[in-house]
Amino acid sequence: MEKYWYWMVPALFGAVVLTAFVVNHLAPAARKRLRRIVILYVLYVASVVGAFGLAESGNAAWAGRFQISAHLFEQFTIVNVVATVLFDAVLPRAKLAVSAILTDLIVGVAYIVVGISAMHQGGMHTSDVVTTSAVVSGVLALSLQATLGNILGGVAIQLDGSVHVGDWIQLENGKQGRVKDIRWRHTVVETRDWSTIIVPNAQLLAQNITILGKRGGEAVPQRMWVYFQVDFRYPPSRVVKVVADAIVGAPIERVAKDPGPSVICMDLARDGKDSFGLYAVRYWLTDLAVDDPTSSLVRARIHAALRRADIPLARPTQSLFINPDNAGDLELRESRHRDQELSALNCMTLFDSLTLEEKETLTHHIRFAPFTAGEVVTRQGAVAHWLYILESGDVEVRTKIEGATETKLVATLSGPNFFGEMGLMTGEPRFADVVAKTDVDCYRLDKAGFQEVITKRPNIATEMSKRLAERRVELIAIRDGLDDEARKAREKKEQAHILENIQNFFGLK
Numbered sequence: 001m002e003k004y005w006y007w008m009v010p011a012l013f014g015a016v017v018l019t020a021f022v023v024n025h026l027a028p029a030a031r032k033r034l035r036r037i038v039i040l041y042v043l044y045v046a047s048v049v050g051a052f053g054l055a056e057s058g059n060a061a062w063a064g065r066f067q068i069s070a071h072l073f074e075q076f077t078i079v080n081v082v083a084t085v086l087f088d089a090v091l092p093r094a095k096l097a098v099s100a101i102l103t104d105l106i107v108g109v110a111y112i113v114v115g116i117s118a119m120h121q122g123g124m125h126t127s128d129v130v131t132t133s134a135v136v137s138g139v140l141a142l143s144l145q146a147t148l149g150n151i152l153g154g155v156a157i158q159l160d161g162s163v164h165v166g167d168w169i170q171l172e173n174g175k176q177g178r179v180k181d182i183r184w185r186h187t188v189v190e191t192r193d194w195s196t197i198i199v200p201n202a203q204l205l206a207q208n209i210t211i212l213g214k215r216g217g218e219a220v221p222q223r224m225w226v227y228f229q230v231d232f233r234y235p236p237s238r239v240v241k242v243v244a245d246a247i248v249g250a251p252i253e254r255v256a257k258d259p260g261p262s263v264i265c266m267d268l269a270r271d272g273k274d275s276f277g278l279y280a281v282r283y284w285l286t287d288l289a290v291d292d293p294t295s296s297l298v299r300a301r302i303h304a305a306l307r308r309a310d311i312p313l314a315r316p317t318q319s320l321f322i323n324p325d326n327a328g329d330l331e332l333r334e335s336r337h338r339d340q341e342l343s344a345l346n347c348m349t350l351f352d353s354l355t356l357e358e359k360e361t362l363t364h365h366i367r368f369a370p371f372t373a374g375e376v377v378t379r380q381g382a383v384a385h386w387l388y389i390l391e392s393g394d395v396e397v398r399t400k401i402e403g404a405t406e407t408k409l410v411a412t413l414s415g416p417n418f419f420g421e422m423g424l425m426t427g428e429p430r431f432a433d434v435v436a437k438t439d440v441d442c443y444r445l446d447k448a449g450f451q452e453v454i455t456k457r458p459n460i461a462t463e464m465s466k467r468l469a470e471r472r473v474e475l476i477a478i479r480d481g482l483d484d485e486a487r488k489a490r491e492k493k494e495q496a497h498i499l500e501n502i503q504n505f506f507g508l509k
């Protein structure tokens with residue numbers, strides 16, 4: 001009889017007690033493993049006692065069998081004690097979590113090794129043991145095909161490392177969740193609404209799953225979209241700026257700073273039916289577990305920004321706007337437009353000498369014409385159809401210099417101001433490019449309107465020719481490099497020339 005059991009039984013008892021202590025303190029979640037250890041230890045002790053008893057009573061054959069089983073249970077207990085302490089207590093503490101499947105695989109391999117060695121020690125031939133195990137495995141494999149598919153799926157997922165515990169995934173049916181555990185047969189996915197999806201591993205491998213917020217194994221924030229709708233009469237550039245300023249202006253919890261959020265106009269009048277522009281705030285979510293609450297914070301920020309800027313969210317498209325054929329309403333709307341146009345004209349020093357009545361005549365000939373930053377409003381050399389009344393925003397007057405590829409800046413005009421008068425009033429081609437530097441609100445006045453006024457008050461031509469001459473000479477000075485003296489002389493000459501041109505063009509002579 002093996003002497004070493006006299007010390008091995010108490011030693012293993014000590015190890016089991018120590019393991020229980022460690023697990024209770026460091027990994028209470030692994031307590032259920034303790035039960036397995038205790039059962040193995042009890043079977044071990046029972047086998048030892050049985051082996052001693054049978055040896056005493058002279059039954060050597062059965063005593064031998066009990067010895068083999070005592071060896072087996074001893075080894076199994078040791079394997080379990082080591083695995084529990086290592087995989088449940090020590091490695092997680094060192095932030096080296098090993099998945100359940102890998103732990104089980106290691107323990108399983110250890111079982112086979114110690115099992116074969118125990119049987120070998122007990123006098124069995126290793127080749128017999130291996131052959132018997134192979135036959136048993138074959139029979140099991142045939143009868144448990146589906147289960148084995150899942151098990152192999154689980155092993156494959158673990159080994160190729162495509163999905164990890166903690167990853168956020170989206171299944172083919174659109175459900176999203178965080179991988180809680182990859183088990184032998186299935187993968188446990190916890191959704192945001194506190195449900196748990198059990199996906200058989202074979203199925204998980206067969207479908208296209210999306211790993212959220214990860215690229216090339218690197219964690220990246222997930223891109224989110226928050227849509228909102230604004231009446232399409234509000235200029236998109238303004239809506240975008242108002243919302244972007246508010247979103248970027250101060251941080252929002254869980255919204256990544258880099259890459260930062262952005263605002264875009266997605267569509268105007270979707271399908272040609274909706275009476276709103278569709279906008280979206282795109283942001284990068286740093287914590288996938290809190291997606292909706294973060295979108296809600298973003299929506300609140302959008303709402304407040306639009307309220308401050310007096311831009312209402314669009315009414316639902318189902319709303320029916322009934323415009324009765326009401327002449328009063330129409331007139332009211334038109335008079336509102338005329339008021340706006342009149343106030344634009346009133347801001348223009350160019351029209352200071354016009355009476356109110358003359359200005360009102362002009363309002364029938366002007367049209368609102370906004371431009372966004374970067375747009376070319378007039379092109380040098382083009383035929384002039386309009387004079388532009390710049391209500392707000394900045395434009396750059398640029399001229400082409402012969403031989404140069406780039407245009408040269410002549411002047412920057414800020415609203416209220418005007419431009420395009422040279423072409424309109426003299427009939428000559430445009431003298432320069434005018435490019436919107438910022439988003440600008442403009443009105444365009446056509447030639448017929450101007451003709452009406454100038455025919456009534458021909459001396460406007462004289463007043464304006466001076467302004468025109470100043471601008472034109474400034475432009476020529478930049479283009480041809482004139483000094484101050486040459487400039488003054490040129491101004492006088494140009495004024496006379498321009499006046500003549502205006503009078504000819506409008507038939508005032």
Ligand code: CMP
Nearest residue numbers: 411419420421422423430431432471474
């Ligand atoms: P027009 O020639 O019709 O088109 C280009 C416009 O640029 C021109 O009318 C003027 O209104 C404007 N412009 C040209 N030169 C100057 C200048 N020196 N300062 C301000 N505006 C100018």
